[in-house]
Amino acid sequence: MSYPWTRVPKDLPPLDPAQERLLPLADFFMGLMWSRPGGLSLRTTWVTPATLWLSSGVVALVGLPGLGAIAYGIGTGQVLVLLAGLLAAALGTGAGAVAIYGVRQRRLVRAPQR
Numbered sequence: 001m002s003y004p005w006t007r008v009p010k011d012l013p014p015l016d017p018a019q020e021r022l023l024p025l026a027d028f029f030m031g032l033m034w035s036r037p038g039g040l041s042l043r044t045t046w047v048t049p050a051t052l053w054l055s056s057g058v059v060a061l062v063g064l065p066g067l068g069a070i071a072y073g074i075g076t077g078q079v080l081v082l083l084a085g086l087l088a089a090a091l092g093t094g095a096g097a098v099a100i101y102g103v104r105q106r107r108l109v110r111a112p113q114r
Contacts, residue, residue, distance in 0.1 A: 004049065005048065005049050005050035005053075006048045006049070006050060007048075007049065008045075008046035008047075008048055008049075009046065009109070012044060013042075013044075013045070013046050013105045013108075013109075014105060014108035014109060015043065016104065016108060018100075018104055019101055019104050019105070022097045022100060022101045022104075023041070023042060023043060023101070025093070025094060025097040026042050026094075026097040026098045026101045027041050027042055027043075028094070029094030029095065029097060029098055030042065030098060032094070035051065042098075042101060046102075046105060047098060047101060047102030047105060051098065051102065052098075052099060052102040052103070054095075055095040055096070055098040055099040055102070056095075056099045058091060058092060058095035059092045059095050059096045059099060062088045062091050062092050062095075063088060063089055063091060063092010063093065063095065063096060064092065065088060066084075066085045066086070066087070066088025066089035066090075066091070066092055067085065067089055067092075068085070069081050069082070069084055069085030069088060070082060070085035070086060070089060071085075072085070073085050
């Protein structure tokens, strides 16, 4: 029995033009996080529910405050705050690409076929 946070369909995930554009960034981010299953691309594997929730959390808890830190660092001239904000925004961007990619996978499966 598979665990609900790692349960994914057995068939290959669908792919659309939006995912084609997100794929390089999402694969790069997953590679940096040592999180690609067997070194594979997201083109041939599903984003697990756990990864989807974790990446969404990173966007909300790291990426968005990073944008505020960038603005604060620029406004006050504090270089370290600016650099920390840039790093946080970069992490949020990569995690956001994975989250959007995973949401697209699920929406394409549920979309009615024409």
